[in-house]
Amino acid sequence: MRIFLAAALVALAAPAFTPARADEFTKADLELWRKEYMAAVDKGRGVFTDPKLGTNGVVCAQCHPNGSNIHPETYPKFQKQMGGVVPLWVMINWCIQNPLEGEKLAPDDPRMFAIQTYITHERRGVKLDPGKH
Amino acid sequence: MVKTLSRRALVKGASALAAGGVLDMTLVKLAFGAPSGAGDFTFAYISDSHIQQIEGGKFVRNWDRGLKRAVAEANLLNPKPDFVMFGGDLAQLGKKEELDHGLDLLSPLRYDVKYVLGEHDYYLDLGEYWADKISKHYYSWDHKGVHFIVLNSIIVDEAWTNKWATPMERMLVMAGLDDPRGSPFMVGEKQRQWLAADLAKVPKSTPVVVFSHSPLQKIFKNWNFWTDDAEEVQALLKPFSKVTVIYGHVHQIQYNQIGAISFHSVMATAWPWPYPETYAQEGSLLPVMTVPMNRADPFHERDATGWQFVDVHTGNVALSYSLPDNSPRVVAYDEKLKRPRDLQYSERTIPPHMHY
Numbered sequence: 001m002r003i004f005l006a007a008a009l010v011a012l013a014a015p016a017f018t019p020a021r022a023d024e025f026t027k028a029d030l031e032l033w034r035k036e037y038m039a040a041v042d043k044g045r046g047v048f049t050d051p052k053l054g055t056n057g058v059v060c061a062q063c064h065p066n067g068s069n070i071h072p073e074t075y076p077k078f079q080k081q082m083g084g085v086v087p088l089w090v091m092i093n094w095c096i097q098n099p100l101e102g103e104k105l106a107p108d109d110p111r112m113f114a115i116q117t118y119i120t121h122e123r124r125g126v127k128l129d130p131g132k133h
Numbered sequence: 134m135v136k137t138l139s140r141r142a143l144v145k146g147a148s149a150l151a152a153g154g155v156l157d158m159t160l161v162k163l164a165f166g167a168p169s170g171a172g173d174f175t176f177a178y179i180s181d182s183h184i185q186q187i188e189g190g191k192f193v194r195n196w197d198r199g200l201k202r203a204v205a206e207a208n209l210l211n212p213k214p215d216f217v218m219f220g221g222d223l224a225q226l227g228k229k230e231e232l233d234h235g236l237d238l239l240s241p242l243r244y245d246v247k248y249v250l251g252e253h254d255y256y257l258d259l260g261e262y263w264a265d266k267i268s269k270h271y272y273s274w275d276h277k278g279v280h281f282i283v284l285n286s287i288i289v290d291e292a293w294t295n296k297w298a299t300p301m302e303r304m305l306v307m308a309g310l311d312d313p314r315g316s317p318f319m320v321g322e323k324q325r326q327w328l329a330a331d332l333a334k335v336p337k338s339t340p341v342v343v344f345s346h347s348p349l350q351k352i353f354k355n356w357n358f359w360t361d362d363a364e365e366v367q368a369l370l371k372p373f374s375k376v377t378v379i380y381g382h383v384h385q386i387q388y389n390q391i392g393a394i395s396f397h398s399v400m401a402t403a404w405p406w407p408y409p410e411t412y413a414q415e416g417s418l419l420p421v422m423t424v425p426m427n428r429a430d431p432f433h434e435r436d437a438t439g440w441q442f443v444d445v446h447t448g449n450v451a452l453s454y455s456l457p458d459n460s461p462r463v464v465a466y467d468e469k470l471k472r473p474r475d476l477q478y479s480e481r482t483i484p485p486h487m488h489y
C-alpha cells in the first residue's frame with residue numbers, strides 16, 4: 001500500500017511541463033490555457049452559427065451579431081415572462097425553442113456550455129452586474 | 134407643426150386590418166407650414182424580409198409573417214401611395230425559391246413596386262436571377278418633380294467575389310453579418326460614373342432621393358453598416374440643394390444629416406438588430422442625432438420590426454414607421470434645424486429597456 005501511494009505521488013508530480021511547486025507556472029502554461037480557452041470559444045461560435053441547432057435553419061448570430069444584445073453579465077435576473085429569477089441557460093433555451101423552433105438543451109449539454117463560453121467572451125471587459133435588465 | 138399617427142389611430146388601423154377596412158393616412162398628412170407644391174406625395178417602403186427556405190415549399194414562418202403583415206397593411210393606406218419601394222434582402226440565401234416565394238408574398242400589393250438589391254439577394258448568383266425576374270440593379274426615374282435613384286451599394290472587389298470554392302460558400306459568408314471573412318460594401322467606380330452622368334442631366338434645385346441597401350455613410354464596419362466609397366458618392370450629391378438617402382440593411386432606426394444630404398434608414402420586416410454600441414469590443418459611429426429604439430423584447434415576435442410610409446413634401450421627407458409591437462415613430466426633416474428630427478421620441482426612455 002505504502003509503495004503504491006509513493007508511486008502515485010511520483011506520477012502526480014511528474015507531468016511534462018508542470019513545475020515542482022504549486023505556485024509556479026510558466027509562459028508556456030499560460031499560452032496553453034489561453035489556447036484551450038479560445039478553442040472552447042470557437043466551438044461556441046460554431047454552435048452559435050449552426051443551422052442544425054434548431055429545426056428551421058435560423059442561427060443565433062442572425063439576430064445577435066457578435067453575440068450582441070445578450071447580456072450574460074446580468075444573469076441571474078428576473079424575467080417577467082418566465083415568472084421568476086432565471087439563469088442564463090434558461091433564456092438561451094427560450095431562444096432555441098422560439099426563433100429557432102428547436103428542442104431545448106439540458107443545462108449540462110456540451111453545446112449549452114459552448115454557447116455560454118462564446119457569448120461571455122464577446123462581453124469580456126463588461127462589469128458583472130447580476131439582477132440588472 | 135407636424136401631426137403624427139397616434140397610437141389610437143394605429144390600433145384602429147390594426148383592427149381595420151382584421152375587419153378588412155382602411156388605414157387612414159390622412160392622419161399623417163404633414164404640414165410644414167410651407168405651401169404644397171412640386172414633390173408632394175407619399176410612397177411606402179418595405180425592406181429586409183429575409184425569406185428563408187427550410188426545404189422544399191417550407192419557409193421560416195416568422196419572416197413570412199413579417200412580410201405578409203407589411204403587405205396587408207400597405208394595401209390599406211389611404212390616400213394611396215404613388216408606389217412601393219422594396220429595400221433589399223428579399224431572400225436570406227439568394228435562392229430562386231426564396232426570391233420567388235418573396236415575390237409571391239409581395240404580389241397582393243396593389244401598387245407599382247420598385248426594388249433595391251441587398252447582399253442576401255446578390256451573392257449566390259451575383260444578381261443574375263434578380264436582373265432576369267425582378268429589377269435592374271441600378272436605375273433612375275422622375276416622379277412629380279423629384280429625381281429618384283436606385284444604387285447597388287453592396288458590391289465588393291473582384292478578388293473577394295471570385296475567391297470562393299462555390300457560390301453558396303460566398304453567399305453564406307456574406308450572409309453572416311458579423312463573419313470576419315466578409316468584405317466592406319461599395320458602390321464602385323463603374324456605378325459612380327453612371328451616377329455622375331445621370332445627375333448631370335438634373336437641375337441642382339431638383340429634390341433628389343437616393344435608395345441604397347447599405348447606408349452611403351460610415352457607421353460600423355464590422356457589420357457592414359458601411360459603404361467604403363460613401364464620401365465619393367456624397368461628393369457627387371453635394372451640388373444639389375435637397376438630397377435624401379434612404380437605406381435598409383441595418384434593421385433599426387437611424388438618421389443623420391451631412392451637408393444638404395438627409396439620411397434615413399428603414400426597419401426590417403424580419404427581425405431587428407441591436408445598435409452597434411451594444412457590441413462591447415468595438416467603437417461605433419452611430420450618428421449622434423439618432424435616438425435609438427428601445428431594446429427589443431423577443432417575447433413579442435414582431436417587436437422592433439415593421440415597414441414605413443414616406444411623405445415627400447416640397448422635396449424633403451417625413452418617415453413614419455409602422456411598428457406592429459411598438460408605438461409608431463416619425464422622423465421628419467425639420468426646416469428650422471435643417472436636419473431630420475424624431476418628432477416624439479427624443480425625450481422618452483424606459484429604464485429597463487436602455488442599451489448598456
Ligand SMILES: [Fe+2]
Nearest residue numbers: 181222382401
Ligand atoms: Fe437585411
Ligand SMILES: [Fe+2]
Nearest residue numbers: 222251252382
Ligand atoms: Fe443587408
